[in-house]
Amino acid sequence: MRDLPIGKAFTLIERGPVVLVATHDGAHDNIMTISWTMVLDFAGTFALCTGPWNHSYAALTATRECVLAIPTIDLLDKVVGIGTCSGADTDKFDTFRLTRAKARHVRPPLVRECLANLECRVRDVVRAHNIVVLETLSAHIDPARRERRLIHAIGDGTFVVDGRRFDRRDMMRSKLPPGV
Amino acid sequence: MRDLPIGKAFTLIERGPVVLVATHDGAHDNIMTISWTMVLDFAGTFALCTGPWNHSYAALTATRECVLAIPTIDLLDKVVGIGTCSGADTDKFDTFRLTRAKARHVRPPLVRECLANLECRVRDVVRAHNIVVLETLSAHIDPARRERRLIHAIGDGTFVVDGRRFDRRDMMRSKLPPGV
Numbered sequence: 001m002r003d004l005p006i007g008k009a010f011t012l013i014e015r016g017p018v019v020l021v022a023t024h025d026g027a028h029d030n031i032m033t034i035s036w037t038m039v040l041d042f043a044g045t046f047a048l049c050t051g052p053w054n055h056s057y058a059a060l061t062a063t064r065e066c067v068l069a070i071p072t073i074d075l076l077d078k079v080v081g082i083g084t085c086s087g088a089d090t091d092k093f094d095t096f097r098l099t100r101a102k103a104r105h106v107r108p109p110l111v112r113e114c115l116a117n118l119e120c121r122v123r124d125v126v127r128a129h130n131i132v133v134l135e136t137l138s139a140h141i142d143p144a145r146r147e148r149r150l151i152h153a154i155g156d157g158t159f160v161v162d163g164r165r166f167d168r169r170d171m172m173r174s175k176l177p178p179g180v
Numbered sequence: 181m182r183d184l185p186i187g188k189a190f191t192l193i194e195r196g197p198v199v200l201v202a203t204h205d206g207a208h209d210n211i212m213t214i215s216w217t218m219v220l221d222f223a224g225t226f227a228l229c230t231g232p233w234n235h236s237y238a239a240l241t242a243t244r245e246c247v248l249a250i251p252t253i254d255l256l257d258k259v260v261g262i263g264t265c266s267g268a269d270t271d272k273f274d275t276f277r278l279t280r281a282k283a284r285h286v287r288p289p290l291v292r293e294c295l296a297n298l299e300c301r302v303r304d305v306v307r308a309h310n311i312v313v314l315e316t317l318s319a320h321i322d323p324a325r326r327e328r329r330l331i332h333a334i335g336d337g338t339f340v341v342d343g344r345r346f347d348r349r350d351m352m353r354s355k356l357p358p359g360v
Binding site: 008009047134 | 183188195224253318335356
């Protein structure tokens with residue numbers, strides 16, 4: 001095996017699905033691209049890695065709510081665009097022509113173009129590690145959408161899209177929560 | 181948009197790469213499959229979601245070290261097998277015929293069959309959220325390996341493998357750390 005620079009190790013781990021995080025600061029909606037996420041249980045609890053370097057962080061931690069919108073590969077250039085400008089000087093819903101839908105439990109909007117939207121409340125902020133813990137209040141999916149392949153960031157400016165699917169439900173049965 | 185049961189929301193977020201976590205409890209090597217991981221910075225800091233329900237957790241938190249081994253799609257059945265039995269009653273290195281290599285900084289072994297191996301130290305355990313924070317001490321990659329497609333768990337017993345790659349380095353330039 002060859003040594004890999006530690007600074008490249010994250011490119012092996014990063015590949016969760018890229019998500020969009022919509023917030024509302026009291027006056028404006030904003031949205032950011034996040035690719036550092038983690039599942040914490042089977043009941044809709046998630047972690048994000050974010051911090052004060054993201055403009056949305058102030059609204060997220062002050063209002064303690066957001067929408068996680070899940071984009072698919074057809075939205076890649078919007079997703080990268082949203083992730084490379086700032087809500088400090090850009091109305092991103094306008095610039096990227098995103099269509100808002102009203103959420104049920106939170107003030108930030110759902111994003112109609114996305115495959116799914118999760119309305120979330122901030123349960124905790126672990127400032128020592130820049131981790132925000134979210135719980136899902138309600139979840140919505142677009143059943144009519146044909147493109148359902150998610151985007152995985154490698155972290156070096158390249159992305160991979162979902163490939164072939166493998167079914168190991170039978171082997172996994174003892175580990176699966178009921179109803180999934 | 182249709183309502184999605186909150187208990188299925190994790191299947192949208194879970195899809196980071198599945199990793200193997202090797203530990204050593206003083207007497208035996210053990211290895212577990214983890215699909216809930218998150219990047220915390222560009223310098224090799226990662227989070228895992230794990231807890232006392234995993235046999236490896238005791239060794240991980242007592243010795244505060246592990247190896248994260250990154251498997252590829254050709255290893256899918258070993259990965260699922262490792263994730264559906266317990267080190268409490270199974271020698272998994274033996275059962276799944278994994279080849280050990282000596283790590284440089286930690287006692288648990290590297291796994292030769294994997295694409296990459298990260299030697300890690302436990303920096304913190306956030307017990308309230310079942311989060312273990314790891315820092316990478318050294319990283320190794322197998323440059324001769326032809327199969328390099330990672331495994332993404334959906335969480336329902338199915339897995340997707342990496343598909344086509346999209347290059348957006350130019351668009352992302354302002355957000356990329358140097359040297360990646």
